[in-house]
Amino acid sequence: MSLSPEQLEAGLARRLAPAYLIAGDEPLLTQECADAVRRRARQDGFSEREVHYVERGFDWNALAGSLSSMSLFASRRLVELRFRTPGAGEGGTDLFARLAQSPPDDVVLLGMAPKMDRRQQQSAWVQAFVGGGVLVEARPVEPPALPAWIEARLRRAGLRADAEAVRLLAERVEGNLLAAHQEIEKLRLLYDQGDLDAERVRAAVADSARYDIFKLADAALAGDLGRALRILAGLRAEGLAIPQVLWPLVREIRSLVRLRWFLDEGMSAQAAMAKAGVWRNRAGMVQRAVARHDAAALRALARKAALVDRVAKGDLPGNALRLPPGLGGVRTTALADGWLELSELVIQLAGPVRRAA
Known part of the structure; x- marks a missing residue:
């Protein structure tokens, strides 16, 4: 059983x-x-x-x-x-x-x-x-299920939280359920049988999220740009080198390039993903990602990845980061040089197709 x-x-x-x-x-x-x-x-x-x-x-x-x-x-x-x-x-x-x-x-x-x-x-x-x-x-709680998991834990602790408070708490403890448990216990002691809003959570809960390079690639493929940039900032804060962060993104871009070529040749989505080596449990996320990008955009992503690698190694200077509208609150101000270029790569991978004028 x-x-x-x-x-x-x-x-x-x-x-x-x-x-x-x-x-x-x-x-x-x-x-x-x-x-x-x-x-x-x-x-x-x-x-x-x-x-x-x-x-x-x-x-x-x-x-x-x-x-x-x-x-x-x-x-x-x-x-x-x-x-x-x-x-x-x-x-x-x-x-x-x-x-x-x-x-x-x-x-x-x-x-x-x-x-x-x-x-x-x-x-x-x-x-x-x-x-x-x-x-x-005992599987990790994946990001889409984390808010519901946290809300249930808060109820068990006798706390009531609004949606924004739950979202903020999930953001600050993602990938670290032990920290989530500890922060909920702290909130229970501070606000016993009380109501939680985002301000209370922001004041009491430290940022204990743990990310990894594979979660970054998954967030970008899923089109969750805000989360992808938060993960990127977290990885840099943890001291990872750009090549470490870059290689899973390059792997996914190469897979998308192959998949797009098979699709453009008239192959069915199921057959194309099988031939491109896409795992069944990632099929939905990869299919949504390839639908956002045509062949030209994917080739541009591959060139951008090569540029990031050269900037990280000091062969080329970096550019200023260009954030899409509505993402000014994402913590990217501390990024510089190769990290700015890497952020642009993540933005382009997570975003819609960009066609030349």
């Missing part, structure tokens, strides 16, 4: 399964899911807790012997397995398969592993582990 973190509490209310595997790199959700399993286990009398760290050379035979023996105090045990990597090897697969066939009455397994892709989730050891248990994927 597979559950989301939001579904886990309801699942635990129904019954305590013999095994839970929580996989993901989102610390807040991973910790909250593990704590929920621990609470239910304690309620059901699993008062003893063991923790094992699974890494190269782990002794699965010793663990099997421990699980088959009675606890020193004849109590029921929660046995936690902390996986360093998304793998358990043949020894772990065999042990989990036996436990799934005949789970011990006095043991509940709680596994915690890094993020797994679909192939890793289908591996023999994962299938054996959750054969009679539950897989919980």
Whole structure:
């Protein structure tokens, strides 16, 4: 069985399964899911807790012997397995398969592993582990879903927030759910059972957003220019070099150039995206991006990317940034030289097609 973190509490209310595997790199959700399993286990009398760290050379035979023996105090045990990597090897697969066939009455397994892709989730050891248990994927909350997630958390904390306050809070904690949790706790202490507006959030909440270069490319492809420029400013503030930020944008531009060529040759959208190597879960975003740009505009983007690279390396001087109307509030004033050129590239990629007069 597979559950989301939001579904886990309801699942635990129904019954305590013999095994839970929580996989993901989102610390807040991973910790909250593990704590929920621990609470239910304690309620059901699993008062003893063991923790094992699974890494190269782990002794699965010793663990099997421990699980088959009675606890020193004849109590029921929660046995936690902390996986360093998304793998358990043949020894772990065999042990989990036996436990799934005949789970011990006095043991509940709680596994915690890094993020797994679909192939890793289908591996023999994962299938054996959750054969009679539950897989919980602690995925990051994506930007479109973040405001609703924050609003639900605020309600749980007894706070009421207007739409602008929620939007501002989401903007300041994007990519950092642990910071979101901490800021909501702070707001609860400051304005217990109160109403929140943007001014209160602005005064109380620090900017703790975390961005990465791939989110920048996704925001530009999606046409979300304001968010793309915020991410760009955040990446520069974190000390990233322009070539690091540039390469995923170049990769996406090259993909769009190929896709546009296939489409202009009369190929169907589905066939063109398959031939261009576009992943299925990104198809909608990429299709919207290529619809905004014709072949000439995409070639201009490729030339602009080459220019950014040369400016960043000092081969050419940079130009002043030209922001589209309505984006004066985006934090770009601190950008200079190659970063200004890179900002223009992001603006052009996120914006509509620009045809020559």
